[in-house]
Amino acid sequence: MSRSVLLVAERSGDHLARPSREAAGLARRLADGGTVHGLLLGGDLDGPAAELARCGVDSVLRAEDPELLPLRALPWATVVREAAARPAAGVILLADTIFGREVAGALAALWDASVATGAIEVRPAEGDRIVVRRPVLGGRAFQELLLDGPRILLTVRPGAFPAPEPAATAAPVAPFPVAPIPAPLRAGRSAGFTGDPAPAAGPDLGSARIVVSGGRGLRSAGEFRLIEDLARELGAAVGASRAVTDAGWRPASDQVGQTGRRVTPELYVAVGISGAIQHLAGMIGSRVIVAINSDPGAPIFKSADYGIVGDLFAIVPAITAELRRERGA
Ligand SMILES: Cc1cc2nc3c(=O)[nH]c(=O)nc-3n(C[C@H](O)[C@H](O)[C@H](O)COP(=O)(O)OP(=O)(O)OC[C@H]3O[C@@H](n4cnc5c(N)ncnc54)[C@H](O)[C@@H]3O)c2cc1C
Secondary structure, three states, rough: OOOEEEEEEOOOOOEEEEHHHOOOHHHHHHOOOOOOOEEEEEOOOOOHHHOOOOOOOEEEEEEEOOHHOOHHHHHHHHHHHHHHHHOEEEEEEOOOOHHHHHHHHHHHHHOOOOEEEOOOEEOOOOOOOEEEEEEEHOOEEEEEEEOOOOEEEEEEEOOOOOOOOOOOOOEEEOOOOOOOHHHHHHOOOOOOOOOOOOOOOOOOOOOOOOOEEOHHHOOHHHHHHHHHHHHHHHEEEEEOOOHHHHHHOHHHHHHEEOOOEEEOOOOHHHHEOOOOHHHHHHHHOEEEEEEEEEOOOHHHHHHHEEEEEOOHHHHHHHHHHHHHHHHHH
């Protein structure tokens, strides 16, 4: 059944954020011959709009207004609801980022929709229904949800869907006029962060295609350079277990797991990590998991696609050196 899909895209600097690019690929499939409109909100949108226009959408709408900066969920949700009415969308897609989830929460009430967050699989069912699969209970189980139309709102996990190759021709880009946002919806601003929200060097952990994570097996903050070296060779983001962030070897923002970041890269390399359920909760949705651990009984091997049993202090530098050699460095 063909549908009209509205994709709410996010930027990453001057670019379209990778999770939004992936959501665009899913939007095209879900439309099933129907239309896909991409919506960007904020200001200074030239770069992201040009990239979104080549992601298989039929048009790109630019909602530019100072009220949409800094990011606040209710003003965004208000504008998204307006855009979803012209033309009437049956599905709204957002990437399952921290902000995407916040907007989805506000929008679910404003738009009166059936909602699923954190989708890792989406398939059409009979009529205008959609089946969504998502990890629940900290990644220990999967849930299938059957969502009914006529309005369905989905957030999709970064890394769970392939990003489309850039199209040869660009879709038209048009401004989307932002009506005045009622004062109560403009109230409430982020009062700041605690912890360490500063972005790390290299790819963003939440949307990286490859993540190399280190655990207590590294023994000290200094030895974490082995993880950084391997990550650099692979173009990967660096992650860590909670044992590592609790010890202060890495900032809290690098923690992967139930009480840290949830990542779904194409490749997750777990080095010296035992594989506690709370760690698995953050990375079990990764497409391919490689574990390096000296203990053949480590639980991580039950979840790994490939396992290397051995001393990380010998294995990791050898892999890094081999990658460097291949690169001719
Ligand atoms: C409420 C709650 C929430 C939590 N949230 C999180 C979370 O979000 N993320 C998270 O990660 N944890 C979380 N935890 C902690 C979790 O239970 C584990 O304690 C933690 O993940 C262990 O980290 P680790 O695997 O690095 O350390 P360990 O469990 O100590 O494992 C170290 C591993 O390194 C291996 N190793 C040692 N030396 C070498 C070597 N030379 N070469 C190769 N391998 C070696 C060992 O065999 C071992 O398997 C949470 C716990 C609770 C109670």
